[in-house]
Amino acid sequence: MKQIQYIDRESGQLCIEKIPGEKWLKWLYNKPFGRLSLHYLIKRKFISSYVGKYMDTRKSTCYISDFIRNHGIDLLEYKKEKLEDYKTFNDFFCRKIKPSARPIDDDFVSPADGKILAFKNIRNVKEFFVKGASFNLEEFLGSEELADKYKDGSMIIVRLAPKDYHRYHFPADGIIRKANDIKGHYYSVSPLALQKSLRIFCANCRSYSILETQKYGDVLYSEVGATFVGSIIQTYAPDSHVKKGAEKGYFAYGGSTLVLLFEKGKIQIDEDLLENTANGLETYVPMGRKIAS
Template identity: 55%
Template sequence: METIKYIERASGELRTENVPSEGMLKWLYSTGSGKVALNLLFKRKIVSDLGGWYMNTKLSAKRIPEFVNEHKINLNECQISDVAKFETFNSFFYRKLQKNARPIEENIVSPADGKILAFQTINDVSAFFVKGSEFTLTSFLRKHELAKKYEDGAMAIIRLAPADYHRFHFPASGKVSASKAINGHYFSVSPLALQGSLKIFCENYREYCILSNQDYGDILISDVGATMVGSIIQTYTANSEIEKGDEKGYFAFGGSTLVLLFEKGKVNFDEDLLSNTKKGFETTIRMGEQIAFAKFK
């Protein structure tokens, strides 16, 4: 497997990602024995449940200082800046930020911190992933009519690494539906795993809701679980009016992903995100940064 490179949005600099548990992931996703172990054990919910259980124990809190130092996490932007005040690793992992830590910009914004891929049409996906053709909306949503609604539409994938802020928010204002769950496994969504196939998104446990906005149409927001993500917690009120930037929920420990789907002809992604994606690179993004705008603007 190759190293993972991404583009820092602010500077345009090409960087190499530090992938946690890189050796283990390379073994699981690129060797015969690893793939056997992956399918027999690591993809199963019980493994993620056990990991989640440990991260909710007081013993796990001992890992926090090392994690902060290794990933250079800025504690000054957190509501709680003293690591000693977190009783468990998970309570630190889905920590809250101070109110103004993530300014909300114009138009459609990123729902989370992470690294983003932007595709103006679903057909562009196969050009990025080695086996992207295995990804279909029908297999992802498991509803033919819903998949038809977003056919030839735009799609964004926001990948959260373990070191990222793990609460996610709404990318626009509007009325939001209840979340619906789609059962699945718990494969890693690390870039080392996704190099093999985007089909992982069609196999992992996920939830989705629809955010209706007058300018942007019906935005489908899907929260995708992964290895060691013990749970996806929704904190919003279903069937309510929400404001852009309002909290939607959070992931427990592990890397995770958000997928945004837009109806055909409704939005344009920012040009730098499209350009970087076409070159084969993700782009760093922070919650609240603009990622797209209405097509008629």
């Protein structure tokens, strides 16, 4: 299997992603016994819940220093600057960032630190994921009405790797509605897994809410869980007016994904994101950077 490449938007460089547990993931998704383990065990909630609970214990702090060193994380960007300030691995994983480390740009901004795929029309998604089954909007949302509302619109996927800052924010000002939870499994959202099928998003546990904006219409904002993601935590007040850059919630331990859906003609996604996606590449963009207008 070829290496996973992406574009770092700020430097313009083509980078190779370092995937935690890469050999294990390749075995799970490419070998017969691995696929059996995935289907009958790894995708189950109790596995992710068990790992999540362990990461809430004091014993889990032993993993923090190696994680920081292996992934080049700068603690000075975060509100807790010292290793000893973190009481559990999840305390570190859900760390809060200093506002100065993520300035908020004008227009529509990235809701999280992550690698972006952008589609001007949702119908074009199947052209990117050639190897996988088609992305079914009605199945993803669990609603025929919502699927019809966004079927000809645009979509942005923001994939958070385990090393990323794991709080997510509002990409625009607006009124945010109550979150709707959809039960599901806990497949990995690693690019090694997504190469197989984007239908993982339709199978995993997920949550969505509507951000009503004056400029961009009703933006559907969905959080998708993954293997070892113990929880999707919403920290906002439903039916309240929110400001761009304010925190919406966070993921507990693991990699995870945000999916943003837009009504037809309501947004213009930045051309470099569309072009990179068309070339089969994700683009890494920090939270708060402009991604559309």
